[in-house]
Amino acid sequence: MDEREAAAEAPGGVTIYEVAQRAGVSIATVSRTLRGTGPVAGPTREKVLRAVQELRFTPSRAGVSLAEGRHAANGIVFPNLSGPYFAEVLIGYEEVASELGRSVIILSTKGRTAIRDLVRELARRVDGLAVFGSTVPADLVDELAASGPPLVLISHAERAGACTLRSENIRPAAELARHLLDHGHRSFAFLGAPYATGDDVDQRWQGVRGVLGDAVRPVLTDEYTVDSGHAAALRLLAGPDRPDAVICSDDEVALGAILAAEELGLAVPGDVAVTGWDDIMAARHARPALTTVRQPMRELGAGAARTLDALISGTGAAGAHRVLDTELIVRGSCGPHPPGGLRK
């Protein structure tokens, strides 16, 4: 094969055999040279590397995967990427996975009809899979846990055969509720359902409900978005018995609620208090700044990637369930905070 012909070879079409032939060695030697496994004599090494350069050889990923018996890739399934929350988790996940030498394959379920097939297809091309709660039907989760790659469920109820990773919800929700009581608020709305049993929002509702009892009522939104929160809050706050405080399922819903209050001429927190959850960046910049519960979003993703790595490499318990700490962030939207402190 003459040089021009070789250089004109189709991209990615160069195989280890052509490199071996050009270098005058066997494919085993080429492989050893490139991977650093096994000994290679200096001059031989030179010849091989030169051939690799000249032919622009790059090993076929499919060939490597087949021979190695692994994909060097992790998957992640999330509902959408519209808000900061899932994006932040994904950032943490990708960063750690990448450091561990694993590519990240994503799957967004929002608006998809063939979720089951898409998830199965994803499962077969990764060494480990992270799945957000409520993105995948329960029976599919069981199927994956039983006959799929190592699985970690994020913000999902515990389930046999899979690891679980989530942030604390019930305790900080109760703490938030008590803080609102200390402000003197007496009637409440929990804005941001619908929720599936055991997911984050459900747990927040449980925590709030546990402290406030019948003084809090649930109000549904279509989604966890600014627009949904805005629309639902407009109805709620314009209605007959406006609550003293609106406890929102997350920050985006809360930002929508604040907008709605402003449009209705209501002062926040003077006429109505508003709280969020997550502590996304906009929470700090909102007016008034949003009282919220900070959860370590990136660490959620990073932890999932690390857990999967342990599972894949054989280290790590198969049924571990980890809960990350959260922190109540008190800002202006829940009520005035005079120097002397709140009334108790």
Add this chain to the structure above:
Amino acid sequence: MDEREAAAEAPGGVTIYEVAQRAGVSIATVSRTLRGTGPVAGPTREKVLRAVQELRFTPSRAGVSLAEGRHAANGIVFPNLSGPYFAEVLIGYEEVASELGRSVIILSTKGRTAIRDLVRELARRVDGLAVFGSTVPADLVDELAASGPPLVLISHAERAGACTLRSENIRPAAELARHLLDHGHRSFAFLGAPYATGDDVDQRWQGVRGVLGDAVRPVLTDEYTVDSGHAAALRLLAGPDRPDAVICSDDEVALGAILAAEELGLAVPGDVAVTGWDDIMAARHARPALTTVRQPMRELGAGAARTLDALISGTGAAGAHRVLDTELIVRGSCGPHPPGGLRK
């Protein structure tokens, strides 16, 4: 092989041979049955499908890829996922790629040290690659264009061997500048990060500069983020000659600028006008609502995925350069808009 043993097989470890053996047919028949290629008799088909069910067989992705000579996956390289912009583009990309039967592998370059190797590794496991401008060194782009999979550059200067897809910048930037002149503004700052030649922000600067000439001066930020815009705007607006209007490189920087103005006791747009770019969701909700230029972020991603599909399947020109339309969105942050219109 008895049934219990088969069912207890390691997950994902079942091969087509085991299915064939259990069904009493050849692997060719199993493959035909599952892929629908070639004829299979009714009863045979039944036997095969039953065996597949019982063994929970799922074809090895690596095996399929190797045999088919394709990955059924697309890659995308972006700098980060912190703001709405790249996330929105990614949403469009993933949605279309998924519909076309291709998984999406992501790579974030933010804070990465071994970008070159990571990009090369990504390139070899996909059938097509989308790369954002300024995320990858120029010579690597050339290398990819020359000996990589089909490539589409998003918001990147045109380059031999690759398709290009971006939104219009220069014309709407000029239009925006003229609109600000109509408001009566006479001194301007262009607030944005250091820009690389030919990228979006550079083009916006060119467009603005073309109309405003020396009346506009560039002001650097560290990043395209709310915090960076906030910090830079604080310095700018507290300084000696405060401009009439701050033209920001994007909406996030603009939101930061508005925050800075508020903190300094300056009214927007009364004391200083502010404009953004992109029309992210927060732009509409900001106070004052942000005058900006809307660009079709999701369509940018969707278009990239479609272009790659055409390139991969042989349709589609190899050096196409497409520019998407943008729209000037006039809201409150650029100045008052009395019913009678602006002064000219």
Add this chain to the structure above:
DNA sequence: TTGTATGCGTTATCAT
């Protein structure tokens, strides 16, 4: 230190 030969799990061609 190097080469030979086998396996990895499919797909698809070519007989039958």
Add this chain to the structure above:
DNA sequence: ATGATAACGCATACAA
């Protein structure tokens, strides 16, 4: 309609 069997591209145990 079905079955052998040859790719596909690489890694690696085993020989030499």
